[in-house]
Amino acid sequence: MRIELEKRAKPSMLLSILSPFLALGLTVIAGGIMFALLGKSPGMALYSFFVEPLLDVWSLHEIAIKATPLILIGAGLTVCYRSNNWNIGAEGQFIAGAIAGAIVPVLFHDWHSPLVLPLMLVFGMIGGALYAAIPAFLKAHMNTNEILTSLMLVYIAQLFLDWLVRGPWRSPDAYNFPVTRDFMPEAVLPEILASGRTNLGFVFALVAAAGLWFMMRYTLKGFEISVLGQSERAGRFAGFSSRRMIWFSMLVSGGLAGLAGVSEVSGVINKLQPIISPGYGFTAIIVAFLGRLNPLGVIAAGLVLALTYVGGEAVQLTLNISDKITRVFQGLLLFFVLSCDTLIQYRIRLVFSRIGRSSEGGAL
């Protein structure tokens, strides 16, 4: 007996709109049972997870801050994944962008000019894009597998950053601890509202996602992306070059990951240190798929994922539970979202195939 997923002829329109809410409902039920089994009040837990973070102004800001890199990277990745280019190395491009952007405040820390910040942002984007250009070049011209090369480059970026902050870029007044100088005020992304610490990066994220959505939906380039992604051969007949598309998608996603990196170190951390990302580049892959590879969906998905992080901390603190439980809960949420989406598109079929079995027997 085998289990097969079979594409439904007509997926229900209503259900696919309701899917995220259905998933949320299932998560709430399953999560409630889990908290009850642990002897914690399910109501209290779910309240701190989903509601409490939305009531305080400060935690709304925190959600926006947490979502910023996820949306920026995730939106860029939709271009890649739609066009069938599997950039797994956004984490590395994030770090490369952060390093490139930090060149200005670290090496020219006495230069106080309004040009500092724009330069940093441009450097950050170029840094991320150049770093993504490596797997792009290798795939376009050497036919290597970009999943492997882009992933491997993540570790190189992490170690390079580690070397920089322990070696040449180490701050002279931090007692040999591995950090760079604090950025000068001109190199810090300004906060956009007086009520909290959300910075300009969040605006970049919204603009980038909206821009990509417009491009995918209304421009020839967007059409090219989806044609080449669905069928390279059909794309060739239409005169689209898949090689050019590799370059385009990798550079766009790398540039946005780089912008996310420089925004994070400029707006949130204010310096470089050995660890600047808790895995944003990888989480953004989930965000891209959670947003159904639609840049506007990515905004929503990024915000929801950020909410689960911020809410997860709230639950830990109010109920004194381990962070493992909150991770399990996040996992539940993703599991239900993805399985609801899948089961609306596909149906499960049990296959009892005689022929399959006898041929297996013959092979033995």
Next chain:
Amino acid sequence: MKKLIFALATSAAVLGFTAATSAQDKTKVCFIYVGPKTDGGYSEAHDHGRQALEKALGDKVETAYLENVPEGPDAERAVERMARSGCALVFTTSFGFMDATIKVAQKFPDVKFEHATGFKSSENVGTYNARFYEGRYIQGVIAAKTSKAGVAGYIASFPIPEVVMGINAFMLGAQSVNPDFKVKIVWANTWADPGKEADAAKALADQGVDILTQHTDSTAPMQVAAERGIKAFGQASDMIAAGPQTQLTSIVDTWGNYYIKRTEAVIDGTWKSEQIWDGLKDGILEMAPYTNMPDDAKALAEETEAKIRSGELHPFTGPVKKQDGSDWLADGEVSDDGTLLGMNFYVAGIDDKLPD
């Protein structure tokens, strides 16, 4: 919709109210850990401290913690959440939380903060650390006294002052017994990674060392030492279970005494921001029982520990030369704390180059 908002608002008000009343009866003390609280090493030692605090002060305190908080952009939010949730005293237990602690403390002048192992402080941010080098000096003494090869292996984590200071203290302790004692150092570039630590331990054992010491957190080196039939020192907690025939002693972090002392100060209203660097005599660290060594080595270790406790012996006392041969401490001169806290050089006799 209106009803829903009303329901949410009232439940929020009720919750807010209960939180406020419980905060009045009890002093809420909060902890932020960089790793899981069951890591078997650094964060677990801090969590034992938290439990000791709960046990000692009972109804007077309430504790809360956040574990696995990465030392990056998330730290500031975690610290701020603690400050907002009614914590009167917040311990941020890892170096990388330093700037986040300082930033949040500015916004919450009524909350007290204590940051472990850092060097920035303010009105309401104090720092605390343990003089682990005292334990490492004792380990050096034991190593030189018991080693037949005259060489010890040292698994180091990162070349930050704390670790360099530990290596130097170990060497000075060893030289006090055997001036020609040698130390082989491997930089594992991790705080806790059993695989890498075990590789480092094997590499050192292959090079002929017969004693291992580690400034990383897992028990892997102890296990390798047990397999190879050589001796080893534990780290952060008593690792005797991993090497019943192997462990000579271990530096055990006992933060509990310190946490109790500082929480009482907050309750009494006598807390003020200080830069505290406690040692063996204050009970912030302890030596695990001296085992698997000859009686004379044990006696010498106990004598050294007693001298350090009484203040008769400071591990960093001259004459000491730097590795490059230049003078550091004159005869009888004791190093000041500032030099130790920023230590970026080896003492004479160490055959290794500091990575940079």
